Amino acid sequence: MAFIDSIKNEILNKNIKERHCRKAFLAGLVRGLGSLYEGENGLGLEIKASNEQTAMYITSAVRTLFNYDIREVSVSEDRLNGKDKFYLSIIGERVTEILSDLEILTESDGELVVNLKFYGKLTEKECCLRSFIKGLFVAVGNCTVPDNSESSTGYHLELNFSHYTPALETSEKLAQFNVLTKITRRRESFIVYIKSAEEIKDFLAFLPAPVSVLKLTDLIINRELSNNSNRQKNCDLGNVNKQVEAAAKHIDAINKIIETIGLESLKPDLRETAIARVENSEETLSELSERLNVTKSCLNHRLRKLVAIANEL
Ligand SMILES: [Zn+2]
Structure with missing residues (x-):
């Protein structure tokens, strides 16, 4: 299993006890995976989950937090990787209520608009801030670590945003916990990223995803050992x-x-x-x-x- 999948599994498998944290986590997921559309019966929210586990998590969280059953579910194969993608739709009059509660919609001049400030009341508590960023990471995060192949890319972790403001805000929030990230632009996206193994470990510890921290530590050590043995071979030569x-x-x-x-x-x-x-x-x-x-x-x-x-x- 790729390292990124094992991080996301670890996060999704961990039961979040507190309701406030569950809500923040769902907000992070919906921020990253949701898109609004104008349907026949008004505003609709479509959430695109890249695997069944995420889709089930969202369905159950929306049910327990908002007493709303997601009935509109469709599955289609991703053309890029051939994996199933799950489309969940929240429709009807409750959309605005749910999205306002998740601080995704906000009122401005009497109109409901998408709130580009990701960090508000929902993430005031530190536990909720961590949960929100965990949700964001499951939604728009990626991480690659060196494997043994020649074309190994090195250590890289990123969160992908469609606007600059939330990318900057996220980077600043993480910095408060000594998780240092950089921001770059990739086509239409803003990427908050980390390139060093130690800082990726800091990020995972912040979430927290302790099993992934251990796995990464192991990987770093094994890599150092194999580098050392390569050096030893060069030395013998x-x-x-x-x-x-x-x-x-x-x-x-x-x-x-x-x-x-x-x-x-x-x-x-x-x-x-x-x-x-x-x-x-x-x-x-x-x-x-x-x-x-x-x-x-x-x-x-x-x-x-x-x-x-x-x-x-
Ligand atoms: Zn909390």
Whole structure:
């Protein structure tokens, strides 16, 4: 299961006890998923839920909070991902009452208009603010974390708004809890986003979604471990390269000696070492020292001496 789905599952599966928090959560969901339309019998609200679980949650919350049964439900397949989408409609005279209660509609100059201020009385209590943002996140949130594929995108969490004001307000609210976000524009949308793993953890802890915080912590640690082991592998490779370079340097020096003063001018121990080195160029120093039956440091000493002699020539 994708990380984003497991976060949303965790949020939706957690029973919200307090009525005020349930209402704030529903307000967040409807803010993100709802759209108003002018129907035959006046104003209608259509809520588009991307999965059955969200659709069921909304249906049950509207029933318990407003004593309204959502009867208009239609399902259609999303052309993009082939998954079912659920369309719930609230119609009739109760639409304005419900939306006013959720602070989504407000009166301005005697007219009902959509309230672009997301944060009002409904989110005054901290518990309700968290619930509202949880609802928003289920509705318009997304989160991607690095997987093991080559095209891994890194850590990213975002909330997608159609207006700037609520994006800014949300970012400011989160900042009050030390959850630091940035805002950017993507086509017609305003995106509140986080790019660092630690700050995504802060956001999840704020909601709170403790299981997801643990999962993310695990993921960060595993990723660090695998990065470290990659570094270790690179390091081992570096050692091999160093050995090859050193061997080449020794062999160059020995060849120079052969071409000039000849190996016979060397002391027996150095001559023996030079011959062994040239004849077994692929061997490591450990292997070579075993072959010559000397210690590694003795072998090193002899090889340095050969290089020094060649340098004098
Ligand atoms: Zn509350």
